[in-house]
Amino acid sequence: MSIPVTIDGDRAVISPRGAIDQDTRPGLSTAADSLPASVTSVTWDLREVVFMDSAGLHLLEDQHRTALGRGGSITLAGPQTQPLHLLRLAAQMYPAGPWSPLLAGLPPADAA
Template sequence: MNGGTAVYSTLDVDVRAHPQRTVVTVAGDLDMDTCPHLSETLEALTLDGQALALDLRAVTFMDSSALHLLLALRNRARATGGTLELIGLPHQAQRLLDLTGTRRLFTLQPCPTL
């Protein structure tokens, strides 16, 4: 997938490919119902050592399915020589990473200012 928007029941995903990185903007709930749809979108991306940035500032909820997806995506990015950045991680999602001891595994970036 080179770019575009996919809309699922409680999840919106927008992919923008840039020369040095791909930005995936996610809005809605990331849970056991929606993660397979996001995973499908992400699997279609060619990483080839590039940075992948997930803009999660509009995510309203994350469960363990989302954590599993993020860990798998991190491993995939690293296997291709790339990186994974999580942008604007909401408080609930930060708490999930803290409770599971996985926060240190991710590069967290604040929301960009306009």
């Protein structure tokens, strides 16, 4: 998996390519955890992610919790159909989780 990361001041964009699963999660976690402390806003650009399973959900949940603990935030950008469907399903099944806030900036299900 390719994991391009761009940093601009206090903002970073992590742009994984391929699948987010149990095999790729450690590298993605390392990329996110290696960001400078000055980064407070992280965007996960999912445009090139063709598949995501529960490992991706756990990754994003962990990253959301870490960001909040540091006074920062994460957002999602451009998820393809399958990852977006999984995120929406997680939001329905676990409404107390971080899924609804992460989906807030994305088009509603009926617009897809």
